[in-house]
Amino acid sequence: MQNLDPAALDCLAALADDGSFERAAQRLSITQSAVSQRLRALESQVGQLLVVRARPLRLTEPGKVLLRFARQLQAMRADVARELGERMQSQARLPIAVNADSLATWVLPALDGLVQQGLKDGFGLELIVDDQDFTHEWLRQGQVLGCVSTVPQALRGCRVEPLGVMRYIAVASPGFVARELGGDAAAGLHRGNFARVPFLVFNRKDDTQTQWVAQAFGVRAPRLEERFVPSSEAYVRAAALGWGIGVVPELQVRERLAQGELLCLRPDIGIEVALYWHQWKLGDDSGLPVRAARLDEVGAALARGAAMALDR
Template structure:
């Protein structure tokens, strides 16, 4: 295949980002006609349809393959310019996908120093939020250059690094425990009444509550009374207000438990989620044996260091095991309750 036109690849990336020819043209400071012409030329060169002209636009499978290449090319261009000391006139977008619970707890502190250092050099970090079992799909489709995921195996052309384990506990407010469970955080919630009590759910991808019930009471595919709260911070707040039972990272609610705002239910039961950092390999063949300074590498290193400080460090689940590992924690661990563009 002949060399692909970088300007046409930039158009494809802008169309994927903005979902329309008009907004893509505005992003690139060219006319809609120029965007259309460059896309048609790229489609003619590869001999395949790359974009489905719908509202919003969506990429075909060949389009997603080229989008991955476009993202990597843009990141490499920005790294080369920075290493040569050139001024970056336009902001270079560096999208990564993370799960909401990680974003609400350890991701921002992990990235803070890097973002503060890069305020004036065109470094445009974009954090895209999805469930930890689905962030990997953003990477596969080329929408992001890296992701925090539960998937333990790397895509071809990617590197993977274990981050650690997020431990989840079921919690409720003292008022809820008193009113709905007779004041007993263990015996008051049991196999005979869990279907009558409300559980907080992040969104329809979230099955953490069902996993916890299965682990606690041995009930497969339990039917729960659900109250949806699609924000990690608001979810924790709803649990503290007594809206229902929440299954939250200990890292997030540890202080609230210490203050007596939340109570751990069945503290011997825990869900453990092993997390991994995935990123595309950008230009490794050109930098063998030489120090790497790529922004994506710096983001990955910051996340790995931040996770090492915040998450439980233990052997990660192997490829043959479930993405989300569930186990009953020993009673001695009951003393450990509690858990955008830049």
């Protein structure tokens, strides 16, 4: 394949990020016509349709392949500029996907030093949030360069590193326990009433609550009364307000448990979720793997933060 035009690849990445030719043009400070021309030239060069012109725009499978390459090229270009002491005209974007519970607990402290340092040299970290079972798909599609995921297997062209285990426990407010569970946090929830008691659920991808109930009571595919709260911080607050039973990272509620704002139900039951860091191995023209310094730094920072916060 002939050398691909970096400017055209930047257009493809901007279209993937912004979902329209207008916003992509604004991001790149060029006209919409220029974006269209560069995309058509790239499609002509590879002989395949890369973008479906719909609302919103979406990438074809060949487009996703080239998007991965575009992300990798941008990351390596930013590293070269950094090593040469140059500041990028616009912040170099480094997107990674993380799950909401990790973001609410250990990820921000882990990355803080790196981000504070990066404010001086044009480092633009972008955190994309999804369920821990689905962040891996963002990596596969080329939308991100790294992800925190529950998937242990590395994609071809990626490397993977275990981070640790996040333990989930069931909690409820003292008022909820008194009102709904007869005042007994340890035994008030049982096989006879769990289906009638409200459980908090993050979103429709979240099955942590059914996993916990299945483990606690030996029930396959339990059906629960669900109340959806799609924010990790708001989810814990809803549990403290007595909206229902929450199944949350123990790390996130230790202080509330110590202060008595939440009570642990069935302390003997916990869901162990193993987390892994995945990142692309970025390649040079020879096809040999090379390392992108910033991406490696992000991975190392996350590994250090996870070692301090998560179980092993």
